[in-house]
Structure formats: C-alpha cells, structure tokens
Amino acid sequence: LPQAFPLPSLPRKQPTVLVVCGPAQNGAIGLVCARHLRIFDYEPTIFYPKRSPDPLYRDFTTQCEKMDIPFLSYLPTEVQLINDAYNAVVDAVLGAEAEVGEGREPCAAILATLKHIRIPIVSLDVPSGWDAESGSSGGISPDVLVSLAAPKECARRFVGRQHFVAGRFLPYDVQKKFELNAPEYPGTECVVAL
Amino acid sequence: QEEAQAIDQELFTEYKFSVDQLMELAGLSCATAIAKAYPPSSFTTSQPAVLVVCGPGNNGGDGLVCARHLKMFGYQPAVYYPKRPSKPLFEGLTTQCEKMDIPFLPEFPTEPAFIDELYGVVVDAIFGFSFKGAVREPFGSILSTLEHVTVPIASIDIPSGWDVEKGKADGLQPDMLISLTAPKKAAMHFTGRYHFLGGRFVPPALQEKYALNLPTYPGTDCVLQLT
Numbered sequence: 001l002p003q004a005f006p007l008p009s010l011p012r013k014q015p016t017v018l019v020v021c022g023p024a025q026n027g028a029i030g031l032v033c034a035r036h037l038r039i040f041d042y043e044p045t046i047f048y049p050k051r052s053p054d055p056l057y058r059d060f061t062t063q064c065e066k067m068d069i070p071f072l073s074y075l076p077t078e079v080q081l082i083n084d085a086y087n088a089v090v091d092a093v094l095g096a097e098a099e100v101g102e103g104r105e106p107c108a109a110i111l112a113t114l115k116h117i118r119i120p121i122v123s124l125d126v127p128s129g130w131d132a133e134s135g136s137s138g139g140i141s142p143d144v145l146v147s148l149a150a151p152k153e154c155a156r157r158f159v160g161r162q163h164f165v166a167g168r169f170l171p172y173d174v175q176k177k178f179e180l181n182a183p184e185y186p187g188t189e190c191v192v193a194l
Numbered sequence: 195q196e197e198a199q200a201i202d203q204e205l206f207t208e209y210k211f212s213v214d215q216l217m218e219l220a221g222l223s224c225a226t227a228i229a230k231a232y233p234p235s236s237f238t239t240s241q242p243a244v245l246v247v248c249g250p251g252n253n254g255g256d257g258l259v260c261a262r263h264l265k266m267f268g269y270q271p272a273v274y275y276p277k278r279p280s281k282p283l284f285e286g287l288t289t290q291c292e293k294m295d296i297p298f299l300p301e302f303p304t305e306p307a308f309i310d311e312l313y314g315v316v317v318d319a320i321f322g323f324s325f326k327g328a329v330r331e332p333f334g335s336i337l338s339t340l341e342h343v344t345v346p347i348a349s350i351d352i353p354s355g356w357d358v359e360k361g362k363a364d365g366l367q368p369d370m371l372i373s374l375t376a377p378k379k380a381a382m383h384f385t386g387r388y389h390f391l392g393g394r395f396v397p398p399a400l401q402e403k404y405a406l407n408l409p410t411y412p413g414t415d416c417v418l419q420l421t
Contacts, residue, residue, distance in 0.1 A: 002414050039394060040414050059210040066209045067397045168266060171294045188226045188267055 010087045018086040022093035023050035030092025031060040047072045093128035150180040163194040195358045221259020223392025237314035245313040249320035250277035257319025258287040306342040320354035389420040
C-alpha cells in the first residue's frame with residue numbers, strides 16, 4: 001500500500017485507510033496488514049463484522065486493538081461518508097478460498113457498498129466477490145491488486161492501475177513443482193510490482 | 195536486561211503476539227540487515243556462502259529464520275545447530291530450513307581458517323539478551339574458534355558470550371550487531387562497523403511507556419542502520 005499510495009501523496013489531511021476484513025483467512029491477513037500500516041504511520045480503521053473463532057486470528061484482533069486501531073461497529077451504506085473519511089480501502093473480505101455461492105452472502109452487503117465508492121480499493125489476493133478462476137462480472141473494481149505468493153487465474157482480468165506480488169516465502173522447489181513462474185523480487189524487498 | 199524482558203513479556207501477555215510472529219519478524223530483519231551490509235556481490239568466495247551458528251534458545255531460533263530468508267535473498271547459508279530444543283516451534287523452523295536445502299553441518303569447523311575459506315560471513319545466533327552465567331559446551335569452544343575468524347561476524351542482538359549490560363572486552367568482536375527491538379546496554383561496547391536496529395514491531399504505546407526513543411525507520415524498511 002505505501003508503494004501505491006505513499007504518505008506524502010495522500011489527498012486527505014490524515015493518512016486514513018479503511019481495512020475491511022472478512023470472516024476467514026483473507027480477513028486475518030487484513031488484520032496483520034492493518035497492524036503494519038499503523039507501524040508505517042498510516043491511520044488504519046478496521047471493519048470486521050464477522051469474527052473468526054480461530055485463536056490465532058483472535059490474537060491478531062487483540063494486537064490491533066491494543067495498538068489503538070479503531071474497529072467500526074457498522075459500515076456506512078452512504079458511500080460519500082467513506083469517500084470523505086478515508087484515502088483508500090483495503091479489501092480483505094474474501095480470498096481464493098471462498099467457495100462459489102457459499103459464505104459469500106454475509107459479505108454481499110459490504111461488497112455492494114464497496115462497488116460504489118470512489119476512493120481507490122486495494123484487494124488482497126483476489127478482488128472479493130470475484131471467482132478465483134474466471135473473474136468478475138459486475139463485482140468490485142480494485143485500483144490495486146496484491147497477489148499473495150503468486151497471481152491467481154482471475155488476475156488476468158484485473159484492469160486496475162497496479163498489480164503487485166507479495167508474500168516472499170515460497171521455497172524454490174514449491175515454485176518449480178507448481179510451475180508458478182513467480183517474479184524476481186528486487187534485493188530484500190518483500191513486494192514486487194508487475 | 196530486565197527492561198528487555200519486561201517488554202517481551204508485555205508483547206506476549208498483553209498484546210498477544212506469538213513467539214512465532216516476533217521471531218519471524220526478528221529473523222527477517224537480521225537477514226535484511228546482513229544483505230544490506232554484505233551484498234552477494236561483495237563475497238570473495240565463489241558462492242555467497244554464510245555460516246549460521248544457532249544456540250539452544252530463542253536467539254538460535256532467530257538464526258534459523260534468518261538462514262531461511264538469506265536463502266530467499268540468494269545466499270547459500272549453512273547452519274550449525276548442536277543443541278536443539280524439542281519444541282514444535284524450533285522443530286518447525288528446522289524443517290523449513292531442511293526442506294529449502296539448507297545444509298545442517300554435522301560438526302563445527304575445527305579451525306578458524308576453514309571458516310574463513312568456506313564462508314564470507316558468519317552469523318552469531320548463539321546467545322541473546324536472556325543470557326546469564328557461564329557458557330556451556332559446545333559453545334565455549336565454538337566461541338573460541340569464532341574469536342579467531344577473520345571474515346565478518348554478524349551478531350544477533352547481543353554478541354554471544356558478552357555480559358548483556360557490560361560487554362566483554364576479551365570476547366567476540368563482531369563486525370555487525372543487529373539490535374532487536376531496541377539496543378541493549380551492551381551495544382555501548384560495540385566497536386564493529388555496522389550497527390542495525392531490527393524487529394520493527396513495537397507498538398507506539400509500548401515505545402512511549404518504556405521511553406525507548408527509537409529513531410524513525412525509513413519508509414517501510416524493517417531495518418534501520420544506526421552506524
């Protein structure tokens with residue numbers, strides 16, 4: 001996010017970012033992302049309506065709370081409120097693990113709101129609501145996509161401004177075995193722009 | 195030493211960080227700092243070979259994480275890990291290294307000259323800030339050998355064998371020190387070329403509570419070069 005939206009470039013006075021977290025792993029990644037954004041001097045706010053019972057994810061929540069990252073109790077349906085308050089939205093609602101049709105419903109209202117916002121959306125791994133393989137029809141249109149480990153099939157249909165790969169942890173033999181063609185990361189960076 | 199332990203305790207009990215989380219961030223910082231000070235192109239050995247010596251506790255765990263990231267950064271690390279705790283955390287870290295074809299040496303090189311010939315950098319991940327008292331074998335002999343090595347040594351958090359507050363004038367004199375979270379008192383006695391700060395995970399409120407007065411990290415970097 002700082003590469004796509006560096007602090008000095010943000011339009012609002014405060015470096016606010018809304019992080020919308022879904023109920024599963026993608027949401028948990030959003031929680032970790034929010035914590036690091038706070039360390040990087042952004043002002044994240046989290047919306048995490050359906051919390052996972054997983055102890056690891058509950059600890060991620062505690063870490064964010066103890067770092068004074070506010071948790072919204074509801075997401076405004078009036079999109080102008082979101083446009084005015086934040087510089088960008090991190091979409092950590094659904095990832096590649098979301099089954100078609102199942103588990104999407106509780107998130108449908110969130111995605112309906114996100115479809116109409118004007119500020120940039122950064123999607124983690126898969127634009128939420130997109131089918132991980134075939135892509136979207138009328139779903140959200142993120143400005144930035146951060147593919148985790150390697151781009152998913154649906155990334156071919158991404159038409160936003162910037163596509164990054166992040167998650168520099170795949171051992172070489174896993175990359176070879178699955179023919180991932182993962183890009184070369186520069187130096188010690190953990191993010192590479194495609 | 196007590197303050198460092200208090201901060202750690204708060205991170206685990208109040209903030210609910212797991213040891214795994216912080217160890218991963220710490221090890222990544224170490225690998226990043228090493229890569230900045232000793233880029234692969236600077237090695238005179240044919241491969242950018244690095245020897246990582248891991249002790250019996252958390253400092254050793256930091257070393258295992260560091261070795262794994264060094265491999266991802268294009269180095270050829272080899273690990274010497276003589277005393278392994280039988281805890282899932284350390285067993286997992288060991289497996290991750292093994293599965294990435296990082297060799298675990300069966301023996302420690304007996305002569306400093308052997309180390310100088312084979313490796314461009316040695317990572318000292320033997321003892322950390324919890325170290326107290328006498329050095330138990332095999333680490334006494336290992337440290338004696340390391341004291342006569344001429345290739346650069348990068349120590350994780352505390353040069354091993356040093357008193358955590360007072361240092362050790364006749365002990366290991368590493369070229370690089372990577373202080374984790376905040377520099378310890380012993381860092382005042384550090385005379386090597388490179389001092390980096392790593393472990394960029396301390397919440398602002400905790401920094402204030404303990405008056406750490408940490409300098410600002412550049413951008414999104416996970417390390418900060420102090421000297």
